[in-house]
Structure formats: structure tokens, C-alpha cells
Amino acid sequence: MFEAQPTSTLGHQYQRFTRVRLLVLAAMLAVLCATVVLDGSTGPSVFPFADVVRGIVQPGSLPAAQQVILWEVRLPYALMAVLVGASLGLAGAEMQTVLNNPLASPFTLGISAAAAVGASVAVVSGFTLMALDENLAVPLSAFVFATGATLLIQALAYRYGATVDTVVLFGIALLFSFEALLWLMQFIADSNALQQIVFWTMGSLSRATWNKIGIVATVLAVCCAWSAANVWPLTALRAGEDQARSFGVPVERLRLLTLLRVSLLAATALSFVGTIGFVGLVGPHIARMLLGEDHRYYLPGSVLAGALMLSLASILSKLLVPGLVLPIGIITALVGVPLFMALILRRGRRMP
Numbered sequence: 001m002f003e004a005q006p007t008s009t010l011g012h013q014y015q016r017f018t019r020v021r022l023l024v025l026a027a028m029l030a031v032l033c034a035t036v037v038l039d040g041s042t043g044p045s046v047f048p049f050a051d052v053v054r055g056i057v058q059p060g061s062l063p064a065a066q067q068v069i070l071w072e073v074r075l076p077y078a079l080m081a082v083l084v085g086a087s088l089g090l091a092g093a094e095m096q097t098v099l100n101n102p103l104a105s106p107f108t109l110g111i112s113a114a115a116a117v118g119a120s121v122a123v124v125s126g127f128t129l130m131a132l133d134e135n136l137a138v139p140l141s142a143f144v145f146a147t148g149a150t151l152l153i154q155a156l157a158y159r160y161g162a163t164v165d166t167v168v169l170f171g172i173a174l175l176f177s178f179e180a181l182l183w184l185m186q187f188i189a190d191s192n193a194l195q196q197i198v199f200w201t202m203g204s205l206s207r208a209t210w211n212k213i214g215i216v217a218t219v220l221a222v223c224c225a226w227s228a229a230n231v232w233p234l235t236a237l238r239a240g241e242d243q244a245r246s247f248g249v250p251v252e253r254l255r256l257l258t259l260l261r262v263s264l265l266a267a268t269a270l271s272f273v274g275t276i277g278f279v280g281l282v283g284p285h286i287a288r289m290l291l292g293e294d295h296r297y298y299l300p301g302s303v304l305a306g307a308l309m310l311s312l313a314s315i316l317s318k319l320l321v322p323g324l325v326l327p328i329g330i331i332t333a334l335v336g337v338p339l340f341m342a343l344i345l346r347r348g349r350r351m352p
Contacts, residue, residue: 089306203329278336
């Protein structure tokens with residue numbers, strides 16, 4: 001009886017650990033569903049919250065005009081915010097794990113800057129393909145440049161060793177290089193092209209369509225399943241590279257594959273909405289604060305935290321200036337900076 005008590009206590013503590021985290025995830029999901037409906041009800045025209053819920057459950061119950069507004073404008077906008085935020089949240093969480101850097105995000109590797117350069121090249125050169133209209137040519141060019149930057153980092157890291165410092169330094173070098181190229185594209189662009197480039201780099205959900213949502217959702221689903229297969233190696237890596245190797249984790253291979261997954265997520269999301277900052281940086285910190293380092297809960301929490309952040313930012317972008325929808329990248333920067341500072345101060349107070 002004396003020896004059975006500690007085992008029973010540990011089992012009870014583990015059950016409580018699991019139950020609390022599942023409840024937190026369920027609460028985050030419930031809040032996210034509410035923000036999606038609220039996002040669908042906000043905008044230039046009045047759309048009551050109850051009508052949005054009824055229109056989602058029973059589309060035929062709404063007048064034809066309201067159906068068009070809800071299903072062709074409001075819901076694509078709201079769902080794109082959720083999917084992009086979820087993609088950036090997951091990407092940031094995995095980057096912070098494999099690079100062991102709390103400041104890591106998809107922007108650390110220069111992926112955002114590469115996507116911006118790709119979009120700028122398409123705008124300035126008037127790049128089009130016979131099978132694509134202008135609305136798809138710009139995202140395609142952004143994705144190609146972001147993917148190219150990723151492959152270059154992967155090749156350099158593989159050639160010179162996929163250590164944390166190597167990957168981060170290559171990413172910083174590419175970041176500054178692509179920013180210089182972006183300035184060059186802005187310098188040579190005419191007034192119309194310059195306006196498009198500036199608007200794209202501010203980030204916007206206004207061009208969301210169901211086809212684009214399907215692409216982002218497919219990539220996110222594939223990457224989530226891929227991440228789920230690596231939760232234990234990633235959790236072990238948080239204990240240190242030497243500890244992870246002692247468990248049989250191939251650290252360098254895990255880092256390269258994870259960065260490839262991160263780049264796919266970020267490149268796909270950013271190619272459709274432009275530059276959006278701080279979601280991939282702050283979202284994982286919120287998830288870590290609520291759920292801890294166990295990646296079985298930390299990764300889903302980061303997905304939900306990123307989605308919730310961008311969904312709330314989408315709502316604010318339509319409410320701050322009546323009758324005007326602000327670029328969402330501006331909102332995430334304005335909200336993300338003080339939120340990140342608050343997390344830093346909170347972490348500093350906890351340190352002995």
C-alpha cells in the first residue's frame with residue numbers, strides 16, 4: 001500500500017495535467033468560433049450576429065443579397081484570417097523549438113521579405129500567365145520567391161551543418177538582402193505599381209476567395225498532420241540537443257525537415273495576404289504560457305492562438321475607422337508590439 005500511493009498520485013496528477021490542457025484548448029476553440037461569427041457580422045453594412053449564425057446553418061433562410069454578402073465577402077475574409085493566423089502560429093512555434101530562440105518566427109528566415117520581393121517583381125514586370133489572371137500571378141510569384149529562399153537556406157544549412165547559429169545567420173543575411181531588393185523594386189516602379197507594392201506589403205485579406213482558402217487549408221492540414229507525427233522528437237528537443245540525441249532523435253535532420261515545413265506554411269499563407277507580422281512570434285508565446293512545452297498541446301495551442309490573434313485583428317481592422325477596412329498588417333503590428341512587450345515583462349518578473 002505504501003508503494004502504490006506515489007504511483008496513484010502521479011497518475012492523478014497526469015490526468016489533471018491532461019484534462020486542464022484539453023479544457024484550455026476547447027476554450028480557445030470556442031472563442032475562435034465566436035470571433036469568426038463576429039468577424040462575419042462586422043463591416044460597412046449592418047449584419048446582425050444572429051443572422052450570421054442563421055446564414056451559416058441555413059443559407060437559404062437569408063435574402064439573396066445577404067447570402068452574397070455573407071458567403072462571397074464576409075466568410076471568405078473571416079476564414080482566411082483564421083487559416084493564415086493558424087499557419088503562422090504553427091510555423092512560429094516550430095521555429096522557436098528547432099532554433100531554440102524565443103524571438104524566432106517565419107520572418108527570421110527572410111521568408112516574408114522574399115515573398116514581398118516576388119510580389120513586387122510580378123507587379124513591376126506585369127507578369128502574367130495565359131492560364132492565370134493578375135490576382136493569381138502575384139501570389140504565385142510571391143510563393144516561388146519564398147520557396148526559393150527556403151531551398152537556398154536548406155542547401156546552405158545542409159552544406160555547412162544545420163546548426164542553430166548557421167540557420168539563423170543565413171536567414172538574417174537573406175532578410176537584409178531581400179529587403180534591399182524590395183527597396184530597389186520600389187525605386188524603379190511607376191506610381192501605380194508602387195501603390196500596389198506598398199498595399200501588398202501592408203498585408204490584406206480583401207482578396208480572399210474560396211479557391212485561395214482551399215489551397216491554404218489543404219497546406220495547413222497536411223502540415224498539421226506532419227507536425228503531429230513529430231511531437232515527441234520536438235518535445236525532446238526542448239530539453240536540449242544532447243538530451244534529444246540520447247533519445248535517438250536525429251537533431252539535424254529534424255531541424256531541416258521542420259524548417260521545410262515552416263517555410264511551406266509561411267510561403268503559402270503570405271503569398272495570398274501579403275506581409276503580416278508578430279502573429280508567428282507572439283502566438284506561440286501565448287500558447288506556451290497557457291499550455292507549457294509539451295508539444296501535444298503546445299502545437300495545437302499555437303495554431304489556435306495564431307488563428308485567434310488574426311481573427312481579432314480582422315475585426316479591429318473593420319471597426320477602428322468606420323466605413324474603412326485597414327490593412328491587417330498594420331493592426332497586427334500595432335497590437336503585437338505592446339502584447340509582446342507585456343509577455344517579455346511578465347517573463348522577466350518570473351525570473352529569480
